Amino acid sequence: MAEKRPITVATGDGIGPEIMEATMHILEKAGAEIDPEFIDVGEKVYLTGNSTGIPQEAWESLRRTKVFLKAPITTPQGGGYKSLNVTIRTAMGLYANVRPCVSYSPVIENKHPDMDLVIVRENEEDLYAGIEHQQTPDVVQSLKLISRPGSERIVRYAFEYARQNNRKKVTCLVKDNIMKLSDGLFHQVFKEIAAEYPDIESSHYIVDIGMARIADTPEEFDVIVTPNLYGDIASDIAAQIAGSVGLAGSANIGDEIAMFEAIHGSAPDIAGKEIANPSGLLHGAIMMLVHIGQPEAAQKVHNAWLKTIEDGVLTGDMARGKASVGTKEFAAAVVERLGQSPSTLEPVTYSNKTIQKEKDIKRPKHEVKRELDGTDVFLFNNTLTVDEIGQKLERAAGDTFEFVMMTNRGVKVYPDGFSETFLSDHWRCRFQKGEGKQVKQSEIRELLSRIEDEQLDWIKLENLYRFNGKIAYSLAQGQ
Structure with a gap:
């Protein structure tokens, strides 16, 4: 038995x-x-x-x-x-x-x-x-x-x-x-x-x-x-x-x-x-x-x-x-x-x-080249206008970054954004360098310091990467 x-x-x-x-x-x-x-x-x-x-x-x-x-x-x-x-x-x-x-x-x-x-x-x-x-x-x-x-x-x-x-x-x-x-x-x-x-x-x-x-x-x-x-x-x-x-x-x-x-x-x-x-x-x-x-x-x-x-x-x-x-x-x-x-x-x-x-099962190894392409910095703001925030971020970008855009709930609002969108107090701000230029993490830390110097309240960041040369992050509505 x-x-x-x-x-x-x-x-x-x-x-x-x-x-x-x-x-x-x-x-x-x-x-x-x-x-x-x-x-x-x-x-x-x-x-x-x-x-x-x-x-x-x-x-x-x-x-x-x-x-x-x-x-x-x-x-x-x-x-x-x-x-x-x-x-x-x-x-x-x-x-x-x-x-x-x-x-x-x-x-x-x-x-x-x-x-x-x-x-x-x-x-x-x-x-x-x-x-x-x-x-x-x-x-x-x-x-x-x-x-x-x-x-x-x-x-x-x-x-x-x-x-x-x-x-x-x-x-x-x-x-x-x-x-x-x-x-x-x-x-x-x-x-x-x-x-x-x-x-x-x-x-x-x-x-x-x-x-x-x-x-x-x-x-x-x-x-x-x-x-x-x-x-x-x-x-x-x-x-x-x-x-x-x-x-x-x-x-x-x-x-x-x-x-x-x-x-x-x-x-x-x-x-x-x-x-x-x-x-x-x-x-x-x-x-x-x-x-x-x-x-x-x-x-x-x-x-x-x-x-x-x-x-x-x-x-x-x-x-x-x-x-x-x-x-x-x-x-x-x-x-x-x-x-x-x-x-x-x-x-x-x-x-x-x-x-x-x-x-x-022997899983295949996926060879990946990962490159840091920029960062999205998220802000809390319920007092400044869109243009006021944008101007502060233009200055914070300095000579290292290009301030690409700012979104609210995923929709581009600066520069040349959609003024019709409803605004919350949560802002995504994208910083990158020129095409093909890699970003260093030390440069992102310095960027955050400059954002703080502009009296802006950053709450989180998400780094932007390319994998094998292909962007691995979403574009904004209107970008």
Whole structure:
């Protein structure tokens, strides 16, 4: 008999204990070779004064088993409590969020009967890095961070996922017509990696029309890969139109550790009534079985679940007014059908193929020549006119720099700027030398001193670089 695979299990809050009991019962009867270690996370841990919702012994279990099956948890009302999911994702390096969104028509009514897509969302970078600053009374900033290594591993994961699961196409959603550098990098990496997978079709949409197409014609899509923010929005849109928010599972995958869960919340209003649908958590568990190399058990459970709903055994949220069963009765019905397959719905198959991890791949070295081309100095000012600031900056530029322009909220306002633009108290001031002349950091320090001498309040700077001779910074509107 094979040694059972240790996994960490959290029963969660609200309906969590009920649906976890049902899920574990099904897995046991299906012959899943797992050895659960139960931990406490969530509401009761928060209320002990632990702002993360997860105690030290739980971290130790996660590091030991490297697999986490988690029921929904409740975050207490009020401030000071951090998102448990975000904490685990960032602390454990869970870079890929994988969410299948499937129509189960005609068993469950749906406007898109052919919908069967998977969203692979980058899980650590982008605006969700949460790096924000208030710089002036009028203006705050949030830094959007997109890295080449982060983009490479999420895009490669999407193509490997497609290959492992017999998917035919991977689609990239970005907004690189506007964010040409950040989203542009993600798209460029997508094109590079897509070329390594000639057996899989690749396509690209600007995110706004891409999401519109998800809502209108989701059957066009197979696997979607996208940065963090867009993926968060797209996955909720897709789950909603699939009619399966209560049915969908989710995986959060890292190089070492993975977390599996339902996408819905803890539903405290129905806790203890034994009417909750365990399907979302069960689908998360199915993804877990595939991840730990037990595809046969995953296939057995999934097909039994499909046969169960096909036979009309439904919890209240699926029945929609028709006869329904409770949590335990539904789990018993799935167990009764283990070894069976659906006839109307499409049976599923899982393979022993594994997804190649980024750390196993020898990444190419990109030889880059970096040159300092100038600097953008940001000012706080709510008293001086545009011309008064401009004249002071002309003097501060001295003989070393050319004061190229000043913008407000990205629009050029000096010299010869757009007087019609609404002005905030936050100003970007660009200084460069002539074409081909490199800037020294010592010269920038001296520039800042001269700006201070002009009684101007600088709040930050961003250096301007060329990489391999190509400018790597945005031009202003009107520049």
